[in-house]
Amino acid sequence: MTSPDQQQLILIVGAGQAGAELAFALRQTGSTARIVIVGDEPFAPYQRPPLSKSYLAGKVDLAALYVKPKEAYDTANIELRTAVRAEHVDRSAKVVRLSDGSTMLYDKLVFATGGRPRPLQAKGVQDAPRLGNLHYLRTVGDVDRIHRQFQPGFRMVLIGGGYVGLEVAAAAREHGMHVTVLEAMPRVLARVTVPEISAFYERVHREAGVEIRTSAVVSSIVTDESGDAVTAIVCSDGSTTPADVVVVGIGLLPNTELAERSGLEVKDGIVVDELTRTADPDVLAIGDCTRHPNVMYGRHVRLESVPNALEQARTAAATLCGQHRPHHAVPWFWSDQFDLKLQMVGLADGHDRLVLRGSTSTRSFSAFYMKEGRVIAADAVNRPQDFMIAKRLVAQQSMVDPSRLADESQPLKTLASAPPV
């Protein structure tokens, strides 16, 4: 704890993208506090999006993933403690106990603990903890293990047809693997997008040779005699898919237990306000682990995206420096599959109208989601210009004539600047 002649200590738990961005944003905002980041992975903070894209494909190495070069931490006087886990937080004493047995007193504590993959519940998985070819994908370590079986000609089965699963499918197919996606819902991307976009991605993947099986609920696994390797995945309809390597991508569980055990409110995410504060004035939380208010949509959301991690980090830095910078950013996200760059802005749930600009039978189009005449979200496939304007339309919740939005002869930017209809 700080007396006037002591330096304040800001302790950041979680050395991911949000934690690292916060530390550097604090310095940029003028903080002279002692800043310590504690992370349980053995690496300096790195970006995760390439894990299912260029890093998996072997096109970039770990050094290209770092949020900041390692020397930058010394230069900015940020203490980075890797391979050590925060295990207990006592908020009344303002002390955190670490896995190496040490304790740290803090003045301000920030949870930036991210999340972990949702485990597969299927018969046989829990009985075989040493499975060498069944993987999740969250960390560099996960991908390095996948790489051993990322071989042309190998049969990869992906459990889960969400963005991460489809990105891995694309990278594996391009690498000459035989790829099957097993999706429990009736369509891929069912939790995140509309049937038209799901159908588009299913077509693109099938054309590239990926086998996509929907309504395929995984019920059990078959292992080899040693019990150390999966040989097939069995679905509830009795069908069996042989596998040399299996990657499970069925969602994320936010790492909230440490915060919850310390008595903070958790509702599928550590509950924070628009300044990233918990109910404890000395404890903040940022990134994938938070549930925060979104003014635009009038509700609390938990987002799993880099832009959200960056924005919340900037807000937290301002809050810790005594400034007022509410986190009101419009959510956005991207996904790269084959030659397709998908960029999404806003939250589409609750939309009452979908307007397509261009055709989903091509590889370049945009989709606008409208509610009561206003644009609340948009997806742009290989259309970066549309995306830039869509961001403005969504941020302003613009009222736009749907027929003009669909008409490609009308430049989008004229709609963005047009008076409301």
Ligand SMILES: Cc1cc2nc3c(=O)[nH]c(=O)nc-3n(C[C@H](O)[C@H](O)[C@H](O)COP(=O)(O)OP(=O)(O)OC[C@H]3O[C@@H](n4cnc5c(N)ncnc54)[C@H](O)[C@@H]3O)c2cc1C
């Ligand atoms: C394969 C993949 C692809 C992705 N693609 C995209 C994309 O294309 N676009 C996009 O916007 N987003 C993408 N994301 C999501 C994006 O990477 C996350 O939103 C972002 O990393 C969130 O950062 P974070 O710092 O909140 O959490 P994390 O990156 O999860 O970092 C949290 C860190 O805290 C550590 N930790 C947890 N508990 C403790 C503890 N008690 N003590 C010490 N350390 C702890 C964790 O191990 C982890 O290292 C992708 C994610 C994955 C996994």
